[in-house]
Amino acid sequence: MNNNDALKIRAEKVIPGGMYGHMSVYRGMPEGYPQYFRRAEGCRLWDVDGNEYIDFMCSYGPMIAGYGNHRIRAAADAQRNELDIADAPAPLIVDLAEKFVSQVSHAGWAIFAKNGNDATTVCNMVARAQTGKRKILVAEGAYHGAQPWAARRTKGTPAEDYVNFPTYQFNDIENLTVAAQAVAGDLAGIVVSGFKHDAGSEQELTDPDFACKVREICDAEGAALILDDVRAGLRLSLDASWTLHGVQPNLSAWGKCIANGEPLAAILGDDEYRDAARSIFVTGSFWYQAAPMAAALETLAILEEEDAPRTLERLGQQFRDGLYEQAQRHARPIVQSGPPQMPTVMFEDDVNFELGFRFCTNALRNGVYMHPWHNMFLSVAHTEQDIAQALEATNRAFKALS
Ligand SMILES: Cc1ncc(COP(=O)(O)O)c(C=O)c1O
Numbered sequence: 001m002n003n004n005d006a007l008k009i010r011a012e013k014v015i016p017g018g019m020y021g022h023m024s025v026y027r028g029m030p031e032g033y034p035q036y037f038r039r040a041e042g043c044r045l046w047d048v049d050g051n052e053y054i055d056f057m058c059s060y061g062p063m064i065a066g067y068g069n070h071r072i073r074a075a076a077d078a079q080r081n082e083l084d085i086a087d088a089p090a091p092l093i094v095d096l097a098e099k100f101v102s103q104v105s106h107a108g109w110a111i112f113a114k115n116g117n118d119a120t121t122v123c124n125m126v127a128r129a130q131t132g133k134r135k136i137l138v139a140e141g142a143y144h145g146a147q148p149w150a151a152r153r154t155k156g157t158p159a160e161d162y163v164n165f166p167t168y169q170f171n172d173i174e175n176l177t178v179a180a181q182a183v184a185g186d187l188a189g190i191v192v193s194g195f196k197h198d199a200g201s202e203q204e205l206t207d208p209d210f211a212c213k214v215r216e217i218c219d220a221e222g223a224a225l226i227l228d229d230v231r232a233g234l235r236l237s238l239d240a241s242w243t244l245h246g247v248q249p250n251l252s253a254w255g256k257c258i259a260n261g262e263p264l265a266a267i268l269g270d271d272e273y274r275d276a277a278r279s280i281f282v283t284g285s286f287w288y289q290a291a292p293m294a295a296a297l298e299t300l301a302i303l304e305e306e307d308a309p310r311t312l313e314r315l316g317q318q319f320r321d322g323l324y325e326q327a328q329r330h331a332r333p334i335v336q337s338g339p340p341q342m343p344t345v346m347f348e349d350d351v352n353f354e355l356g357f358r359f360c361t362n363a364l365r366n367g368v369y370m371h372p373w374h375n376m377f378l379s380v381a382h383t384e385q386d387i388a389q390a391l392e393a394t395n396r397a398f399k400a401l402s
Pocket residue numbers: 114115116117118120143144145146193228229230231232255256
């Protein structure tokens with residue numbers, strides 16, 4: 001028995017379901033996907049049986065500048081050696097807040113937390129504190145974290161937990177207008193994502209007219225435009241992602257890659273919402289940890305130096321073009337969606353992702369870790385050579401489908 005299977009057997013006795021959450025291979029992952037990894041470096045992973053993979057998931061987003069990036073690790077370690085957690089934060093919390101405020105154009109202030117969950121929840125609290133209203137509109141099918149207000153897809157969350165979170169359809173102006181009218185007078189905010197990146201379905205880029213409409217409704221209602229950039233943040237733009245459409249949020253939620261995998265999230269807000277942010281009590285035992293903040297400062301510097309959004313776009317496009325050519329040649333039509341920096345690859349008419357699963361298993365056997373139904377992620381640690389090597393593997397994966 002290999003190491004992965006031996007660990008799975010042990011885990012089944014002590015971890016519910018053998019593994020929980022988005023990293024469970026029991027939750028809709030193709031055959032052969034390792035449940036455990038032993039080592040990570042740059043854009044590569046090694047599983048517990050020594051197999052090496054070029055990684056296109058980047059820890060589901062947090063890795064953006066390479067696993068074990070020496071500069072980021074050195075900055076975090078230096079801070080950890082000096083002070084990580086104490087009775088009050090280290091001074092660099094101010095440096096990091098200043099950095100975000102200067103980099104993200106809508107931001108006048110910052111609060112730091114740990115998970116994207118924290119960030120989206122705090123945005124909602126600030127919006128409600130400011131407006132004195134209750135309803136927050138969320139897009140149907142969107143993911144904003146596994147906390148009860150957003151987790152209506154799981155057991156253990158009674159309907160009352162999300163009664164104040166009615167839904168609308170992303171990119172559908174008419175539907176949004178009706179949804180907003182239904183709660184007129186009680187609308188505290190509208191939550192949007194960088195683009196429509198719901199798992200299991202084709203991705204949709206944000207329609208700029210829709211983005212303008214969200215802004216218009218929020219202005220008319222005195223509600224907050226809350227941009228959840230936890231997943232798309234820093235990959236599409238180093239500013240808030242909706243600035244690409246000329247629309248500024250009032251509040252934005254950040255997490256995942258902002259410290260290249262060190263645990264850190266951020267809530268940014270504009271000046272109008274400053275007093276409301278001051279009026280609420282939000283905190284967490286680990287929210288003030290200094291080492292992840294040092295990692296974030298270094299990550300932000302690297303992403304600026306590397307012009308990360310454009311670099312990732314170029315690399316993602318190289319991958320996308322290569323896959324398109326292979327799919328044509330092997331007569332296996334694919335549907336590629338989302339921005340190149342966060343590509344989603346599915347097969348046409350692929351009921352239950354049957355073909356996608358076989359393709360991903362083949363790619364995995366050839367040393368490439370892809371996902372059949374979730375958006376993937378590029379990093380600045382991927383090089384053109386890595387993409388070319390990955391494409392050789394995907395070519396073999398296409399071939400093995402017949
Ligand atoms: C758009 C979005 N918002 C919020 C979250 C929640 O972040 P976290 O898992 O760090 O709590 C996620 C996580 O995938 C996300 O993709």
